[in-house]
Amino acid sequence: MNPAILLEQVPDGDGTWLMSLASGLQYTLVVAAFAWIIAFVLGSILGVMRTTENKWAVRLGNAYVELFRNIPLIVQFFVWYFVLPGLVPAVKAWVVSLDPTTHQFVTAIVCLGLFTAARISEQVRSGIQALPRGQRMAGYAMGLTQAQTYQYVLLPVAYRIVIPPMTSELMNLIKNTAVAFSIGLVELFFRTREMGELTFRYFEAFAAATLTYVIIAMLANRIMAFIERRIAIPGFISGGVGGGH
Amino acid sequence: MNKVLPALLGVALASCFALPSQAQDLTGTLKKIKETGQITVAHRESSIPFSYLDDKQQPIGYSMDICAKVVDAVKTELKMPNLKVVYQPVTSSNRIPLLQNGTIDIECGSTTNSVERQKLVAFGPTYFRIQVTAAVKKSSNINSLADLNGKNISTTSGTTAVPLLKAYEKTKNVDVKEIYGKDHAESFLLLAEDRVVAFVMDDILLAGQIANSRSPGDYKILNESLRAEPYGPMIRKDDPQFKALLDKTLTALYKSPEMERIYNKWYMSPIPPKGVNLNFPMTPQLKADFAAPNDKGV
Numbered sequence: 001m002n003p004a005i006l007l008e009q010v011p012d013g014d015g016t017w018l019m020s021l022a023s024g025l026q027y028t029l030v031v032a033a034f035a036w037i038i039a040f041v042l043g044s045i046l047g048v049m050r051t052t053e054n055k056w057a058v059r060l061g062n063a064y065v066e067l068f069r070n071i072p073l074i075v076q077f078f079v080w081y082f083v084l085p086g087l088v089p090a091v092k093a094w095v096v097s098l099d100p101t102t103h104q105f106v107t108a109i110v111c112l113g114l115f116t117a118a119r120i121s122e123q124v125r126s127g128i129q130a131l132p133r134g135q136r137m138a139g140y141a142m143g144l145t146q147a148q149t150y151q152y153v154l155l156p157v158a159y160r161i162v163i164p165p166m167t168s169e170l171m172n173l174i175k176n177t178a179v180a181f182s183i184g185l186v187e188l189f190f191r192t193r194e195m196g197e198l199t200f201r202y203f204e205a206f207a208a209a210t211l212t213y214v215i216i217a218m219l220a221n222r223i224m225a226f227i228e229r230r231i232a233i234p235g236f237i238s239g240g241v242g243g244g245h
Numbered sequence: 246m247n248k249v250l251p252a253l254l255g256v257a258l259a260s261c262f263a264l265p266s267q268a269q270d271l272t273g274t275l276k277k278i279k280e281t282g283q284i285t286v287a288h289r290e291s292s293i294p295f296s297y298l299d300d301k302q303q304p305i306g307y308s309m310d311i312c313a314k315v316v317d318a319v320k321t322e323l324k325m326p327n328l329k330v331v332y333q334p335v336t337s338s339n340r341i342p343l344l345q346n347g348t349i350d351i352e353c354g355s356t357t358n359s360v361e362r363q364k365l366v367a368f369g370p371t372y373f374r375i376q377v378t379a380a381v382k383k384s385s386n387i388n389s390l391a392d393l394n395g396k397n398i399s400t401t402s403g404t405t406a407v408p409l410l411k412a413y414e415k416t417k418n419v420d421v422k423e424i425y426g427k428d429h430a431e432s433f434l435l436l437a438e439d440r441v442v443a444f445v446m447d448d449i450l451l452a453g454q455i456a457n458s459r460s461p462g463d464y465k466i467l468n469e470s471l472r473a474e475p476y477g478p479m480i481r482k483d484d485p486q487f488k489a490l491l492d493k494t495l496t497a498l499y500k501s502p503e504m505e506r507i508y509n510k511w512y513m514s515p516i517p518p519k520g521v522n523l524n525f526p527m528t529p530q531l532k533a534d535f536a537a538p539n540d541k542g543v
Contacts, residue, residue: 011408011411011412082431082434082438085438085440086438092438092439092440095440096397096439096440099422100397100422100423100424100441101422104424181427182427184402184424184425184426184427186425190402190425193338193402193403194402194403194407196338197337197338197402197403197404198403198407198408200341200361200362200364200365202342
Protein backbone atom coordinates (compact mmCIF):
# COMPACT_ATOMS: atom_id res chain seq x y z
CA MET A 1 0.00 0.00 0.00
CA ASN A 2 1.65 3.20 -1.18
CA PRO A 3 -0.73 6.09 -1.84
CA ALA A 4 2.07 7.94 -3.70
CA ILE A 5 0.91 6.10 -6.85
CA LEU A 6 -2.05 8.50 -6.90
CA LEU A 7 0.34 11.35 -7.64
CA GLU A 8 2.00 9.54 -10.56
CA GLN A 9 1.21 10.53 -14.12
CA VAL A 10 -1.38 8.62 -16.15
CA PRO A 11 0.46 6.96 -19.11
CA ASP A 12 -0.12 9.09 -22.22
CA GLY A 13 -2.83 11.01 -20.42
CA ASP A 14 -3.00 14.39 -18.79
CA GLY A 15 -2.43 14.76 -15.09
CA THR A 16 -2.11 12.34 -12.23
CA TRP A 17 -4.18 9.32 -11.25
CA LEU A 18 -5.71 11.41 -8.49
CA MET A 19 -7.02 13.87 -11.09
CA SER A 20 -8.23 10.99 -13.21
CA LEU A 21 -10.22 9.64 -10.23
CA ALA A 22 -11.50 13.14 -9.44
CA SER A 23 -12.78 13.56 -13.00
CA GLY A 24 -14.57 10.22 -12.56
CA LEU A 25 -16.05 11.46 -9.31
CA GLN A 26 -17.52 14.48 -11.12
CA TYR A 27 -19.43 12.18 -13.45
CA THR A 28 -20.57 10.05 -10.52
CA LEU A 29 -21.97 13.07 -8.66
CA VAL A 30 -23.58 14.78 -11.65
CA VAL A 31 -25.19 11.55 -12.87
CA ALA A 32 -26.48 10.82 -9.36
CA ALA A 33 -27.88 14.37 -9.01
CA PHE A 34 -29.80 14.34 -12.29
CA ALA A 35 -30.97 10.75 -11.81
CA TRP A 36 -32.25 11.69 -8.34
CA ILE A 37 -34.38 14.49 -9.82
CA ILE A 38 -35.96 12.08 -12.33
CA ALA A 39 -36.37 9.41 -9.66
CA PHE A 40 -37.92 11.75 -7.12
CA VAL A 41 -40.43 13.37 -9.48
CA LEU A 42 -41.44 10.20 -11.32
CA GLY A 43 -41.33 8.09 -8.16
CA SER A 44 -43.63 10.52 -6.35
CA ILE A 45 -46.14 10.55 -9.20
CA LEU A 46 -46.15 6.76 -9.40
CA GLY A 47 -46.33 6.39 -5.62
CA VAL A 48 -49.36 8.67 -5.44
CA MET A 49 -51.00 6.91 -8.41
CA ARG A 50 -50.76 3.60 -6.61
CA THR A 51 -52.70 4.91 -3.59
CA THR A 52 -55.52 6.59 -5.51
CA GLU A 53 -58.96 5.08 -5.96
CA ASN A 54 -58.48 4.79 -9.72
CA LYS A 55 -58.01 1.08 -10.49
CA TRP A 56 -56.10 1.69 -13.74
CA ALA A 57 -53.72 4.20 -12.19
CA VAL A 58 -52.93 1.65 -9.47
CA ARG A 59 -52.34 -1.11 -12.03
CA LEU A 60 -50.15 1.06 -14.22
CA GLY A 61 -48.08 2.11 -11.21
CA ASN A 62 -47.74 -1.47 -9.98
CA ALA A 63 -46.73 -2.68 -13.45
CA TYR A 64 -44.02 -0.02 -13.66
CA VAL A 65 -42.61 -0.93 -10.26
CA GLU A 66 -42.60 -4.66 -10.98
CA LEU A 67 -40.93 -4.14 -14.35
CA PHE A 68 -38.16 -1.83 -13.22
CA ARG A 69 -37.55 -3.38 -9.84
CA ASN A 70 -37.34 -6.95 -11.07
CA ILE A 71 -34.77 -6.49 -13.86
CA PRO A 72 -31.14 -6.31 -12.71
CA LEU A 73 -29.72 -2.83 -13.08
CA ILE A 74 -26.82 -3.93 -15.29
CA VAL A 75 -29.30 -5.56 -17.68
CA GLN A 76 -31.29 -2.33 -17.83
CA PHE A 77 -28.12 -0.44 -18.73
CA PHE A 78 -27.44 -2.93 -21.50
CA VAL A 79 -30.98 -2.62 -22.86
CA TRP A 80 -30.93 1.19 -22.92
CA TYR A 81 -27.45 1.42 -24.38
CA PHE A 82 -27.21 -1.50 -26.82
CA VAL A 83 -30.59 -3.08 -27.43
CA LEU A 84 -32.85 -0.06 -27.86
CA PRO A 85 -30.70 1.71 -30.52
CA GLY A 86 -30.24 -1.67 -32.25
CA LEU A 87 -33.98 -2.21 -32.47
CA VAL A 88 -35.11 1.23 -33.56
CA PRO A 89 -33.18 2.62 -36.58
CA ALA A 90 -34.28 6.19 -35.79
CA VAL A 91 -32.83 5.95 -32.28
CA LYS A 92 -29.60 4.55 -33.69
CA ALA A 93 -29.23 7.35 -36.22
CA TRP A 94 -29.74 9.79 -33.38
CA VAL A 95 -27.27 8.24 -30.93
CA VAL A 96 -24.55 7.92 -33.60
CA SER A 97 -24.84 11.64 -34.24
CA LEU A 98 -24.30 12.33 -30.53
CA ASP A 99 -20.94 12.72 -28.84
CA PRO A 100 -20.28 9.25 -27.33
CA THR A 101 -19.68 10.68 -23.86
CA THR A 102 -22.92 12.67 -23.97
CA HIS A 103 -24.78 9.56 -25.05
CA GLN A 104 -23.36 7.48 -22.20
CA PHE A 105 -24.02 10.29 -19.75
CA VAL A 106 -27.68 10.70 -20.76
CA THR A 107 -28.23 6.94 -20.89
CA ALA A 108 -26.84 6.57 -17.36
CA ILE A 109 -29.08 9.35 -16.00
CA VAL A 110 -32.24 8.02 -17.65
CA CYS A 111 -31.53 4.41 -16.73
CA LEU A 112 -30.69 5.14 -13.09
CA GLY A 113 -33.54 7.66 -12.81
CA LEU A 114 -36.17 5.22 -14.06
CA PHE A 115 -34.79 2.37 -11.97
CA THR A 116 -34.67 4.41 -8.77
CA ALA A 117 -38.14 5.89 -9.48
CA ALA A 118 -39.61 2.41 -9.00
CA ARG A 119 -38.01 2.21 -5.58
CA ILE A 120 -38.98 5.77 -4.58
CA SER A 121 -42.54 5.01 -5.61
CA GLU A 122 -42.58 2.10 -3.17
CA GLN A 123 -41.44 4.42 -0.37
CA VAL A 124 -44.00 7.11 -1.21
CA ARG A 125 -46.79 4.55 -1.45
CA SER A 126 -45.89 2.99 1.90
CA GLY A 127 -45.65 6.47 3.46
CA ILE A 128 -49.14 7.35 2.32
CA GLN A 129 -50.57 3.99 3.34
CA ALA A 130 -48.95 4.29 6.76
CA LEU A 131 -51.30 7.19 7.53
CA PRO A 132 -54.58 6.41 9.28
CA ARG A 133 -57.42 6.07 6.76
CA GLY A 134 -59.29 8.69 8.78
CA GLN A 135 -57.00 11.43 7.45
CA ARG A 136 -58.16 10.89 3.88
CA MET A 137 -61.78 10.72 5.09
CA ALA A 138 -61.31 13.91 7.07
CA GLY A 139 -59.96 15.66 3.99
CA TYR A 140 -62.98 14.62 1.93
CA ALA A 141 -65.35 15.52 4.79
CA MET A 142 -63.94 19.04 4.78
CA GLY A 143 -64.86 19.29 1.12
CA LEU A 144 -61.35 18.93 -0.31
CA THR A 145 -60.97 17.23 -3.67
CA GLN A 146 -58.77 14.16 -4.00
CA ALA A 147 -55.88 16.28 -5.32
CA GLN A 148 -56.27 18.78 -2.49
CA THR A 149 -56.43 15.98 0.08
CA TYR A 150 -53.10 14.69 -1.18
CA GLN A 151 -51.55 18.13 -1.38
CA TYR A 152 -52.61 19.47 2.03
CA VAL A 153 -53.31 16.43 4.19
CA LEU A 154 -51.59 13.23 3.10
CA LEU A 155 -48.33 14.09 1.34
CA PRO A 156 -46.92 16.61 3.87
CA VAL A 157 -46.90 13.93 6.55
CA ALA A 158 -46.19 10.96 4.25
CA TYR A 159 -42.98 12.57 2.90
CA ARG A 160 -41.77 13.26 6.42
CA ILE A 161 -42.33 9.63 7.39
CA VAL A 162 -40.35 8.28 4.46
CA ILE A 163 -37.28 10.50 4.74
CA PRO A 164 -35.17 7.73 6.36
CA PRO A 165 -35.88 5.13 3.61
CA MET A 166 -35.46 7.90 1.01
CA THR A 167 -32.00 8.53 2.45
CA SER A 168 -31.18 4.88 1.84
CA GLU A 169 -32.42 5.19 -1.73
CA LEU A 170 -30.28 8.26 -2.32
CA MET A 171 -27.23 6.46 -0.97
CA ASN A 172 -28.08 3.42 -3.11
CA LEU A 173 -28.41 5.63 -6.16
CA ILE A 174 -24.97 7.14 -5.63
CA LYS A 175 -23.47 3.70 -5.29
CA ASN A 176 -25.45 2.35 -8.27
CA THR A 177 -23.79 4.90 -10.56
CA ALA A 178 -20.82 2.52 -10.53
CA VAL A 179 -22.80 0.16 -12.79
CA ALA A 180 -22.57 2.81 -15.53
CA PHE A 181 -19.00 1.62 -16.12
CA SER A 182 -20.64 -1.23 -18.09
CA ILE A 183 -21.61 1.19 -20.85
CA GLY A 184 -18.20 2.86 -20.78
CA LEU A 185 -19.12 6.00 -18.84
CA VAL A 186 -15.89 7.30 -17.33
CA GLU A 187 -17.25 7.63 -13.78
CA LEU A 188 -15.38 6.89 -10.56
CA PHE A 189 -15.53 3.10 -10.77
CA PHE A 190 -14.43 3.10 -14.41
CA ARG A 191 -11.44 5.29 -13.53
CA THR A 192 -10.64 3.03 -10.59
CA ARG A 193 -10.66 -0.08 -12.77
CA GLU A 194 -8.62 1.71 -15.41
CA MET A 195 -6.05 2.72 -12.82
CA GLY A 196 -5.90 -0.86 -11.54
CA GLU A 197 -5.53 -2.29 -15.03
CA LEU A 198 -2.84 0.08 -16.20
CA THR A 199 -0.76 0.26 -13.01
CA PHE A 200 -1.72 -3.09 -11.42
CA ARG A 201 -2.01 -1.15 -8.17
CA TYR A 202 -5.54 -2.42 -7.54
CA PHE A 203 -5.21 -2.11 -3.80
CA GLU A 204 -4.45 1.62 -3.85
CA ALA A 205 -6.98 2.32 -6.60
CA PHE A 206 -9.85 0.52 -4.89
CA ALA A 207 -8.90 1.84 -1.46
CA ALA A 208 -9.16 5.40 -2.81
CA ALA A 209 -12.49 4.63 -4.50
CA THR A 210 -13.90 2.89 -1.42
CA LEU A 211 -13.00 5.81 0.78
CA THR A 212 -14.55 8.26 -1.67
CA TYR A 213 -17.82 6.30 -1.94
CA VAL A 214 -18.06 6.02 1.85
CA ILE A 215 -17.51 9.75 2.28
CA ILE A 216 -20.12 10.71 -0.33
CA ALA A 217 -22.69 8.29 1.04
CA MET A 218 -22.11 9.57 4.56
CA LEU A 219 -22.43 13.17 3.41
CA ALA A 220 -25.72 12.31 1.69
CA ASN A 221 -26.87 10.66 4.90
CA ARG A 222 -25.97 13.69 7.03
CA ILE A 223 -27.64 16.12 4.63
CA MET A 224 -30.85 14.10 4.65
CA ALA A 225 -30.74 13.86 8.45
CA PHE A 226 -30.39 17.64 8.60
CA ILE A 227 -33.38 18.09 6.30
CA GLU A 228 -35.34 15.63 8.41
CA ARG A 229 -34.64 17.65 11.55
CA ARG A 230 -35.41 20.98 9.91
CA ILE A 231 -38.81 20.02 8.58
CA ALA A 232 -39.91 17.85 11.49
CA ILE A 233 -43.29 18.76 12.99
CA PRO A 234 -42.69 19.10 16.76
CA GLY A 235 -44.32 16.33 18.74
CA PHE A 236 -45.28 14.43 15.60
CA ILE A 237 -43.88 10.96 14.84
CA SER A 238 -40.25 10.51 15.73
CA GLY A 239 -38.81 13.12 13.38
CA GLY A 240 -36.08 15.34 14.75
CA VAL A 241 -35.27 13.27 17.79
CA GLY A 242 -32.70 10.76 16.61
CA GLY A 243 -31.87 12.27 13.26
CA GLY A 244 -30.69 9.99 10.48
CA HIS A 245 -31.92 6.49 10.98
CA MET B 246 33.11 -21.92 14.61
CA ASN B 247 34.01 -19.28 12.10
CA LYS B 248 34.72 -22.00 9.59
CA VAL B 249 31.62 -24.04 10.30
CA LEU B 250 29.15 -21.26 9.60
CA PRO B 251 30.15 -20.62 5.96
CA ALA B 252 30.13 -24.36 5.37
CA LEU B 253 26.61 -24.62 6.79
CA LEU B 254 25.52 -21.71 4.64
CA GLY B 255 27.03 -23.44 1.62
CA VAL B 256 25.01 -26.57 2.32
CA ALA B 257 21.87 -24.52 2.82
CA LEU B 258 22.42 -22.68 -0.46
CA ALA B 259 23.21 -25.84 -2.35
CA SER B 260 19.98 -27.42 -1.16
CA CYS B 261 18.07 -24.44 -2.51
CA PHE B 262 19.34 -25.13 -6.01
CA ALA B 263 19.02 -28.89 -5.83
CA LEU B 264 16.58 -30.47 -8.26
CA PRO B 265 13.19 -31.24 -6.77
CA SER B 266 13.50 -34.96 -6.29
CA GLN B 267 11.14 -35.12 -3.32
CA ALA B 268 8.02 -33.24 -2.34
CA GLN B 269 9.84 -31.46 0.49
CA ASP B 270 12.20 -29.85 -2.01
CA LEU B 271 9.40 -28.36 -4.08
CA THR B 272 8.75 -24.65 -3.91
CA GLY B 273 6.16 -22.23 -5.23
CA THR B 274 3.49 -23.41 -7.61
CA LEU B 275 4.80 -26.98 -7.98
CA LYS B 276 4.70 -27.38 -4.20
CA LYS B 277 1.16 -26.00 -4.12
CA ILE B 278 0.08 -28.40 -6.89
CA LYS B 279 1.65 -31.36 -5.12
CA GLU B 280 -0.01 -30.49 -1.83
CA THR B 281 -3.48 -29.68 -3.14
CA GLY B 282 -3.50 -32.37 -5.83
CA GLN B 283 -4.83 -29.92 -8.38
CA ILE B 284 -3.67 -27.31 -10.87
CA THR B 285 -5.88 -24.35 -11.75
CA VAL B 286 -5.64 -23.25 -15.37
CA ALA B 287 -7.12 -19.84 -16.13
CA HIS B 288 -8.83 -19.27 -19.47
CA ARG B 289 -10.65 -16.43 -21.21
CA GLU B 290 -14.26 -16.56 -22.35
CA SER B 291 -14.10 -14.81 -25.71
CA SER B 292 -10.44 -14.52 -26.76
CA ILE B 293 -10.84 -16.46 -29.99
CA PRO B 294 -8.82 -18.50 -30.96
CA PHE B 295 -6.49 -18.37 -27.95
CA SER B 296 -8.80 -19.26 -25.16
CA TYR B 297 -12.58 -19.26 -25.28
CA LEU B 298 -15.70 -21.25 -24.56
CA ASP B 299 -17.07 -23.56 -27.22
CA ASP B 300 -20.76 -24.30 -27.76
CA LYS B 301 -20.66 -26.74 -24.84
CA GLN B 302 -19.17 -24.01 -22.59
CA GLN B 303 -15.84 -25.86 -22.45
CA PRO B 304 -12.61 -23.80 -22.55
CA ILE B 305 -10.70 -24.49 -25.76
CA GLY B 306 -8.14 -22.71 -27.94
CA TYR B 307 -4.58 -22.37 -29.14
CA SER B 308 -3.27 -21.23 -25.74
CA MET B 309 -5.23 -23.98 -24.01
CA ASP B 310 -3.59 -26.63 -26.26
CA ILE B 311 -0.16 -25.25 -25.42
CA CYS B 312 -0.95 -25.15 -21.71
CA ALA B 313 -2.22 -28.73 -21.89
CA LYS B 314 1.39 -29.68 -22.74
CA VAL B 315 2.54 -27.82 -19.62
CA VAL B 316 -0.04 -29.64 -17.51
CA ASP B 317 1.23 -32.95 -18.96
CA ALA B 318 4.79 -31.97 -18.05
CA VAL B 319 3.66 -31.14 -14.48
CA LYS B 320 1.98 -34.57 -14.21
CA THR B 321 5.21 -36.27 -15.32
CA GLU B 322 7.45 -34.10 -13.15
CA LEU B 323 5.39 -34.65 -9.99
CA LYS B 324 4.52 -38.25 -10.89
CA MET B 325 0.84 -37.44 -10.50
CA PRO B 326 -0.93 -38.98 -13.53
CA ASN B 327 -4.31 -38.31 -11.92
CA LEU B 328 -3.65 -34.63 -11.23
CA LYS B 329 -6.95 -32.76 -11.12
CA VAL B 330 -7.13 -29.90 -13.62
CA VAL B 331 -9.49 -27.08 -12.66
CA TYR B 332 -10.47 -24.46 -15.24
CA GLN B 333 -11.17 -20.93 -14.07
CA PRO B 334 -12.45 -18.16 -16.35
CA VAL B 335 -10.67 -14.80 -15.97
CA THR B 336 -11.01 -11.31 -17.48
CA SER B 337 -8.47 -8.66 -18.49
CA SER B 338 -9.00 -6.99 -15.13
CA ASN B 339 -8.86 -9.89 -12.70
CA ARG B 340 -6.24 -12.17 -14.28
CA ILE B 341 -3.26 -10.61 -12.46
CA PRO B 342 -4.86 -10.32 -8.98
CA LEU B 343 -6.19 -13.90 -9.22
CA LEU B 344 -2.74 -15.15 -10.18
CA GLN B 345 -1.11 -13.23 -7.34
CA ASN B 346 -3.56 -14.42 -4.70
CA GLY B 347 -3.14 -18.06 -5.74
CA THR B 348 -6.63 -18.64 -7.19
CA ILE B 349 -5.06 -19.61 -10.52
CA ASP B 350 -1.68 -21.21 -11.24
CA ILE B 351 -1.18 -20.44 -14.92
CA GLU B 352 -3.07 -18.18 -17.29
CA CYS B 353 -3.44 -19.34 -20.87
CA GLY B 354 -5.13 -16.58 -22.78
CA SER B 355 -4.12 -13.56 -24.77
CA THR B 356 -2.00 -11.66 -22.28
CA THR B 357 0.67 -9.29 -23.56
CA ASN B 358 4.09 -9.89 -22.05
CA SER B 359 4.97 -6.33 -21.06
CA VAL B 360 7.90 -5.03 -19.04
CA GLU B 361 5.36 -3.29 -16.81
CA ARG B 362 3.56 -6.59 -16.08
CA GLN B 363 6.87 -8.38 -15.49
CA LYS B 364 7.21 -6.32 -12.32
CA LEU B 365 4.24 -8.29 -10.96
CA VAL B 366 4.14 -11.63 -12.77
CA ALA B 367 6.35 -13.86 -14.93
CA PHE B 368 5.78 -15.08 -18.48
CA GLY B 369 6.67 -18.29 -20.30
CA PRO B 370 8.13 -18.29 -23.83
CA THR B 371 6.15 -16.20 -26.33
CA TYR B 372 3.56 -18.27 -28.21
CA PHE B 373 2.13 -15.54 -30.37
CA ARG B 374 2.98 -12.06 -31.59
CA ILE B 375 0.22 -9.65 -32.51
CA GLN B 376 -0.08 -6.20 -34.04
CA VAL B 377 -2.37 -3.62 -32.46
CA THR B 378 -4.49 -2.23 -35.29
CA ALA B 379 -8.10 -1.48 -36.24
CA ALA B 380 -10.96 -3.43 -37.81
CA VAL B 381 -13.30 -1.40 -40.00
CA LYS B 382 -16.20 -2.08 -42.35
CA LYS B 383 -15.15 -2.38 -45.99
CA SER B 384 -17.92 0.06 -46.89
CA SER B 385 -16.42 2.77 -44.65
CA ASN B 386 -13.57 3.92 -46.98
CA ILE B 387 -11.14 3.93 -44.08
CA ASN B 388 -7.74 2.63 -45.12
CA SER B 389 -5.34 3.88 -42.48
CA LEU B 390 -5.30 4.82 -38.83
CA ALA B 391 -5.04 8.48 -39.86
CA ASP B 392 -8.45 8.19 -41.56
CA LEU B 393 -9.98 7.67 -38.12
CA ASN B 394 -9.49 11.37 -37.31
CA GLY B 395 -12.68 12.89 -35.92
CA LYS B 396 -14.48 9.52 -35.81
CA ASN B 397 -15.90 7.42 -32.99
CA ILE B 398 -14.02 4.20 -32.36
CA SER B 399 -14.41 1.38 -29.85
CA THR B 400 -11.80 -0.39 -27.79
CA THR B 401 -11.87 -2.71 -24.80
CA SER B 402 -11.14 -1.11 -21.44
CA GLY B 403 -8.21 -2.52 -19.49
CA THR B 404 -6.21 -3.53 -22.57
CA THR B 405 -2.84 -2.16 -23.69
CA ALA B 406 -4.60 -0.72 -26.76
CA VAL B 407 -5.92 2.14 -24.64
CA PRO B 408 -2.63 3.93 -23.76
CA LEU B 409 -1.24 3.08 -27.24
CA LEU B 410 -4.16 4.79 -28.86
CA LYS B 411 -3.80 7.84 -26.62
CA ALA B 412 -0.10 8.08 -27.47
CA TYR B 413 -0.87 7.77 -31.20
CA GLU B 414 -3.45 10.54 -30.96
CA LYS B 415 -0.90 12.84 -29.36
CA THR B 416 2.03 12.20 -31.66
CA LYS B 417 0.04 12.16 -34.91
CA ASN B 418 -2.34 14.93 -33.91
CA VAL B 419 -5.28 12.67 -34.59
CA ASP B 420 -8.44 13.14 -32.59
CA VAL B 421 -10.70 10.13 -32.10
CA LYS B 422 -13.51 9.57 -29.60
CA GLU B 423 -13.16 6.26 -27.79
CA ILE B 424 -16.11 4.23 -26.57
CA TYR B 425 -15.03 1.54 -24.13
CA GLY B 426 -16.55 -1.92 -24.28
CA LYS B 427 -16.10 -4.06 -21.22
CA ASP B 428 -15.09 -7.07 -23.38
CA HIS B 429 -14.15 -7.70 -27.02
CA ALA B 430 -17.60 -8.98 -27.95
CA GLU B 431 -19.15 -5.74 -26.71
CA SER B 432 -16.57 -3.55 -28.50
CA PHE B 433 -17.18 -5.50 -31.72
CA LEU B 434 -20.94 -5.16 -31.28
CA LEU B 435 -20.48 -1.38 -31.38
CA LEU B 436 -18.69 -1.72 -34.74
CA ALA B 437 -21.18 -4.24 -36.14
CA GLU B 438 -24.08 -1.97 -35.19
CA ASP B 439 -22.38 1.02 -36.88
CA ARG B 440 -22.20 2.85 -33.59
CA VAL B 441 -18.46 3.34 -34.25
CA VAL B 442 -16.39 3.17 -37.45
CA ALA B 443 -13.50 1.12 -36.07
CA PHE B 444 -12.57 -1.30 -33.31
CA VAL B 445 -8.95 -0.85 -32.21
CA MET B 446 -7.47 -4.05 -30.80
CA ASP B 447 -4.93 -6.83 -31.45
CA ASP B 448 -5.17 -8.05 -35.08
CA ILE B 449 -5.79 -11.70 -34.26
CA LEU B 450 -8.54 -10.89 -31.77
CA LEU B 451 -10.13 -8.72 -34.44
CA ALA B 452 -9.85 -11.60 -36.93
CA GLY B 453 -11.54 -13.83 -34.36
CA GLN B 454 -14.44 -11.45 -33.81
CA ILE B 455 -14.84 -10.96 -37.57
CA ALA B 456 -14.75 -14.70 -38.34
CA ASN B 457 -17.56 -15.27 -35.85
CA SER B 458 -19.70 -12.34 -36.92
CA ARG B 459 -22.86 -12.63 -38.99
CA SER B 460 -21.17 -11.45 -42.19
CA PRO B 461 -17.36 -11.81 -42.01
CA GLY B 462 -17.03 -10.45 -45.58
CA ASP B 463 -18.08 -6.96 -44.47
CA TYR B 464 -14.97 -6.28 -42.42
CA LYS B 465 -11.28 -5.74 -43.02
CA ILE B 466 -8.26 -5.28 -40.77
CA LEU B 467 -6.01 -2.30 -41.47
CA ASN B 468 -2.50 -3.09 -42.64
CA GLU B 469 -0.93 -0.76 -40.12
CA SER B 470 0.21 -1.28 -36.57
CA LEU B 471 0.38 0.76 -33.38
CA ARG B 472 2.74 -1.81 -31.86
CA ALA B 473 3.69 -5.50 -32.02
CA GLU B 474 3.16 -7.37 -28.76
CA PRO B 475 4.24 -10.86 -27.62
CA TYR B 476 1.70 -13.14 -25.94
CA GLY B 477 2.78 -15.76 -23.45
CA PRO B 478 1.48 -17.94 -20.62
CA MET B 479 1.47 -16.04 -17.33
CA ILE B 480 2.63 -17.49 -14.01
CA ARG B 481 3.54 -16.12 -10.60
CA LYS B 482 6.75 -14.14 -10.26
CA ASP B 483 9.77 -15.51 -8.40
CA ASP B 484 8.82 -19.14 -8.88
CA PRO B 485 12.04 -20.60 -10.42
CA GLN B 486 11.00 -24.28 -10.38
CA PHE B 487 7.71 -23.80 -12.22
CA LYS B 488 9.27 -21.25 -14.58
CA ALA B 489 12.09 -23.68 -15.48
CA LEU B 490 9.60 -26.46 -16.17
CA LEU B 491 7.45 -24.11 -18.26
CA ASP B 492 10.43 -22.86 -20.28
CA LYS B 493 11.82 -26.36 -20.85
CA THR B 494 8.46 -27.78 -21.94
CA LEU B 495 7.55 -24.96 -24.30
CA THR B 496 11.02 -24.59 -25.83
CA ALA B 497 10.92 -28.27 -26.77
CA LEU B 498 7.36 -27.92 -28.08
CA TYR B 499 8.06 -24.84 -30.23
CA LYS B 500 10.99 -26.53 -31.94
CA SER B 501 9.03 -29.70 -32.65
CA PRO B 502 6.80 -30.29 -35.69
CA GLU B 503 3.92 -30.62 -33.21
CA MET B 504 3.88 -26.81 -32.94
CA GLU B 505 3.04 -26.30 -36.60
CA ARG B 506 0.21 -28.80 -36.22
CA ILE B 507 -1.21 -26.88 -33.26
CA TYR B 508 -0.83 -23.57 -35.13
CA ASN B 509 -2.57 -24.86 -38.24
CA LYS B 510 -5.34 -26.41 -36.16
CA TRP B 511 -6.35 -23.00 -34.78
CA TYR B 512 -5.34 -20.49 -37.48
CA MET B 513 -5.60 -22.31 -40.78
CA SER B 514 -8.57 -24.66 -40.30
CA PRO B 515 -12.22 -24.24 -39.33
CA ILE B 516 -12.57 -23.83 -35.57
CA PRO B 517 -15.52 -24.02 -33.17
CA PRO B 518 -18.07 -22.74 -32.46
CA LYS B 519 -19.09 -21.89 -36.02
CA GLY B 520 -16.48 -23.78 -38.04
CA VAL B 521 -14.94 -20.57 -39.35
CA ASN B 522 -11.42 -20.49 -40.73
CA LEU B 523 -9.38 -17.51 -39.49
CA ASN B 524 -6.92 -18.06 -42.37
CA PHE B 525 -4.14 -16.31 -40.50
CA PRO B 526 -0.76 -17.70 -41.70
CA MET B 527 2.20 -17.70 -39.32
CA THR B 528 4.00 -14.34 -39.50
CA PRO B 529 7.80 -14.16 -39.99
CA GLN B 530 8.09 -12.62 -36.51
CA LEU B 531 6.35 -15.59 -34.91
CA LYS B 532 8.52 -18.04 -36.91
CA ALA B 533 11.56 -16.27 -35.44
CA ASP B 534 10.06 -16.59 -31.94
CA PHE B 535 9.62 -20.34 -32.38
CA ALA B 536 13.14 -20.78 -33.77
CA ALA B 537 14.57 -18.97 -30.73
CA PRO B 538 12.02 -19.25 -27.90
CA ASN B 539 12.16 -16.23 -25.59
CA ASP B 540 10.16 -14.45 -22.92
CA LYS B 541 11.15 -10.88 -23.76
CA GLY B 542 8.44 -8.33 -22.97
CA VAL B 543 7.67 -5.05 -24.68
